[in-house]
Amino acid sequence: MKLLAALSALLTLTHAASRTEPPAGALVVGGSGSYSKIQDAVNALSTTSTTAQSIFINPGTYKEQVYIPARKAALTIYGYTSNTAAYSSNQVTITQGKSQDDSANNDLTATVRAWSTNFKMYNINMVNTRGKGSQALAISAQADKQGYYACQFKGFQDTVLSQTGAQVFAKSYIEGATDFIFGQHASTWFDGVTIGVLSASVGYITASGRSSSSDANYYVINKSTVQAASGNTVTAGAYYLGRPWGNYARVVFQNTALSAVINSAGWKIWNTGDERTDHVTFAEYGNTGAGASGTRASFSSKLSAPVAITTILGSGYTSWVDTSYLS
Secondary structure (H helix, E strand, O other): OHHHHHHHHHHHHHHOOOEOOOOOOOEEEOOOOOEOOHHHHHHHOOOOOOOOEEEEEOOEEEEOOEEEOOOOOOEEEEEOEOOOOOHHHEOEEEEEOOOOOOOOOOHHHOOEEEOOOOEEEEOOEEEEOOOOOOOOOOEEEOOOOEEEEOOEEEOOEOOEEEOOOEEEEEOOEEEEOEEEEEEOOOEEEEEOOEEEEOOOOOEEEEEEOOOOOOOOOEEEEEOOEEEEOOOOOOOOOOEEEEOOOOOOOEEEEEOOEEOOOEOOOOEOOOEOOEOOOOOOEEEEEOOEOHHHOOOOOOOEEEOOOOOOHHHHHOOOHHHOOOHHHOO
16 A cells, blocks of 8 residues: 555656756747747748757746647647646746737637647646637637647637647646637547636536537547636536537536536527527536536436547547646
8 A cells, every 4th residue: 555655656746847948959938048939939940841849938928929830740839837747837828818809710819829730738828818708719729639738728708719630638727708618620638627717697618619410529528627717706507518509519528526616407508599409419427516416408418438538539649649647
């Protein structure tokens, strides 16, 4: 028993490493680095090279919108941190306040617009400061094989757009009030994330835009936590796990701790007169907490077994996912 405890402690210490120096070959932003803006470092990278690329960002608040175009090489962006395993230790924040009030579409509002396949991001906070009133994204994830590890995403409406391909959000923090995990085509595994809900009279966590039975869109929130965001007072039952942006919306919450902020119905129609619930898959398995009980909406279901990660990401997911961040 003592041996097992010692091994567990050793594994924890091993994973809880710091990252305060850039890896070999990385472009460096801030501090004594060559770039003062993250976008300048991204622009300096080749989009045609096939050699793996990386950027290291020193501590600071970077007030800019970052666009990461498609490229042939894998790209990893690291944020300075004293603990790579905990988003609470992050010391790099990217922030701006665009919204659809001044942009043509959702993607163009995002603090980080990631269009690159084989893209990883570690220990970075992404914030959209627009607040209530309009769609305003923190991240627009637009390509296959993207992974976000120990990151924070903060907004109010439409915080996280997970749009295309297979994607992972692990050991991260996601904050918002309205449809703040959404998209149309991505198959996304949210693992060990903390979902913080803001003060609102009513709120919706997910909005799957899956529009047909053949579309890949599938969101699974696994071994995570849903709670009121720090400093926010949220009425019991004010939030729903999701509502259907698309007629074939597909979302599962499993083995997740749901606080009292979740309504006993669990799930909600899109709008009165435009319910969009005939073909949805809104399901749960093994959830706990005050928000896991109650009479759920008639169009939702309970699963007899959890959804496997391979169902969402495919059998070869270990070739591109940093599995050390999975629960």
